[in-house]
Structure formats: structure tokens, C-alpha cells
Amino acid sequence: MSDAPVIAVDGPSGSGKGTISRLLAQRLGWHLLDSGALYRLTALAAMRRGFEFEDATALAAVAGALDVRFAGDGERARVLLEGEDVGLAIRAEDCGAAASRVAALGPVRDALLQRQRDFRRRPGLVADGRDMGTVVFPDAALKIFLTASQEERASRRLKQLKDQGVSANLPSLLRDLAERDARDARRAVSPLRPADDAIEIDSSGLDIPAVLDRILALARERNLV
Numbered sequence: 640m641s642d643a644p645v646i647a648v649d650g651p652s653g654s655g656k657g658t659i660s661r662l663l664a665q666r667l668g669w670h671l672l673d674s675g676a677l678y679r680l681t682a683l684a685a686m687r688r689g690f691e692f693e694d695a696t697a698l699a700a701v702a703g704a705l706d707v708r709f710a711g712d713g714e715r716a717r718v719l720l721e722g723e724d725v726g727l728a729i730r731a732e733d734c735g736a737a738a739s740r741v742a743a744l745g746p747v748r749d750a751l752l753q754r755q756r757d758f759r760r761r762p763g764l765v766a767d768g769r770d771m772g773t774v775v776f777p778d779a780a781l782k783i784f785l786t787a788s789q790e791e792r793a794s795r796r797l798k799q800l801k802d803q804g805v806s807a808n809l810p811s812l813l814r815d816l817a818e819r820d821a822r823d824a825r826r827a828v829s830p831l832r833p834a835d836d837a838i839e840i841d842s843s844g845l846d847i848p849a850v851l852d853r854i855l856a857l858a859r860e861r862n863l864v
């Protein structure tokens with residue numbers, strides 16, 4: 640296994656993991672793993688092939704054979720599934736909900752495990768997800784568990800969707816978020832939970848630069864930067 644250092648950023652939907660991880664990786668010049676994208680891609684590929692979400696064997700085969708490429712980085716990063724840019728399709732709310740369902744299946748998680756670990760390369764990796772600190776990189780040098788109240792997360796998501804020109808409303812976003820939180824936290828395999836040695840940051844009253852500064856300070860304390 641690579642000995643490159645890992646910063647794990649786990650937390651529920653809308654807590655800011657993706658944004659913070661991307662900025663952190665840019666600032667440090669490290670690689671980035673958006674593990675949620677792999678579950679979203681599995682869900683999208685399965686939906687396109689008409690597979691049932693209950694069919695763990697078929698879905699694990701889809702996950703294991705995903706032909707995916709992450710091209711470029713930052714805001715302009717492209718996600719290619721079988722050569723097609725599916726960046727927008729996988730970000731849709733229905734794909735997030737479908738990802739949460741396929742992610743509850745042990746065989747799917749097993750099929751994606753090594754693919755995630757392969758992202759670990761020098762000079763380091765920022766890994767964003769639900770089980771980065773507990774399962775995928777239990778030896779991560781720094782584990783952050785990012786949270787925010789459900790209301791705050793839903794209103795962030797509403798603003799994000801509106802900015803993208805997607806229509807949405809707060810009550811239905813709150814309902815979807817609560818459903819996804821419950822499914823991600825209660826599943827039997829790799830549920831969403833902080834690792835014992837994770838540092839919890841509640842970003843409810845913090846803006847993005849403040850969260851980033853806090854994590855950078857922790858990284859400095861641990862001599863990672």
C-alpha cells in the first residue's frame with residue numbers, strides 16, 4: 640500500500656465535504672478522491688442498463704467494471720463514463736438518492752474498495768465520502784467529520800440548485816435529505832459515522848474559508864504541510 644498521507648473528510652450530504660475537499664487538495668497540491676462520484680456513477684450505469692437496485696450481484700459487477708475517467712481538476716473537472724461526460728447527470732438529486740441505495744449493498748462497496756485506495760499517491764490524497772476514515776483509509780493522518788444542521792444543509796442545497804438553474808423547494812429537499820441521512824447512517828455495511836479518532840467540525844455557523852482554515856491548522860499541527 641502507498642505510504643502517501645491521507646486527509647479523510649467524511650460527513651452527511653450538504654455538509655460541505657466536496658467543496659472543502661476540493662479547495663484543500665488545491666491548496667496542498669494533493670490528489671482528490673470524490674468517492675461519492677463512484678457510487679453515483681454505479682447508480683447511473685445501473686439505471687441506464689435497467690437493473691433493479693435490489694440486485695446486489697449485478698450492481699457489484701457494474702461497480703467492478705465501471706469505465707470511468709476523471710479528467711482535469713477543480714471546478715472544471717470532468718467525469719467520463721465510457722467516454723461520455725456525465726458530470727451533470729451524476730450531480731442530479733435523483734442520482735444522489737439512487738447512489739445512496741446502491742451504496743447500502745456490501746458487494747458494491749467491496750467492488751469499489753481497491754479502486755478508491757488506488758487514488759492514494761504522493762504527495763498526498765484528500766478523500767471525501769462517508770467511510771474514508773473508518774473503512775477505506777483507517778490509517779489516514781487526519782480525519783475530519785464535517786457536519787451542519789439538516790436545515791442549514793437543505794438551504795445550502797437549495798441555493799446550489801437555484802444557482803445551477805434547477806428548480807427545487809425547501810420542504811422536499813429537507814425530506815430527501817432526512818431520508819438519505821437515515822439510509823446512509825443506518826445501513827449495516829460501512830454506515831456513516833465518525834471514526835473514533837475523527838475531529839468533528841460543525842460548519843453551521845462557519846463560512847467556507849473558516850472551515851478550510853480550521854482544517855489547514857490541524858494539518859499543520861500534524862506536520863502534514
Ligand SMILES: Nc1ncnc2c1ncn2[C@@H]1O[C@H](COP(=O)(O)OP(=O)(O)O)[C@@H](O)[C@H]1O
Binds near residue numbers: 798799842847
Ligand atoms: N461552510 C459553508 N457555509 C456555507 N455554504 C457552504 C459551506 N460549505 C459548503 N457550502 C455550500 O453548500 C453546498 C453543498 O456543499 P457540498 O460541498 O456540495 O456538500 P457535500 O459534498 O457535503 O454534499 C455548496 O453550494 C457549497 O458551496
Ligand SMILES: Nc1ccn([C@H]2C[C@H](O)[C@@H](COP(=O)(O)OP(=O)(O)O)O2)c(=O)n1
Binds near residue numbers: 652738739767771819
Ligand atoms: N464513501 C461514500 C461516498 C458516498 N456514499 C453514498 C452515500 C451518499 O448518499 C451517496 C452520494 O454521495 P455524495 O458524497 O456524492 O453525496 P453528497 O454530495 O454528500 O450529497 O453515495 C457512500 O456510501 N460512501
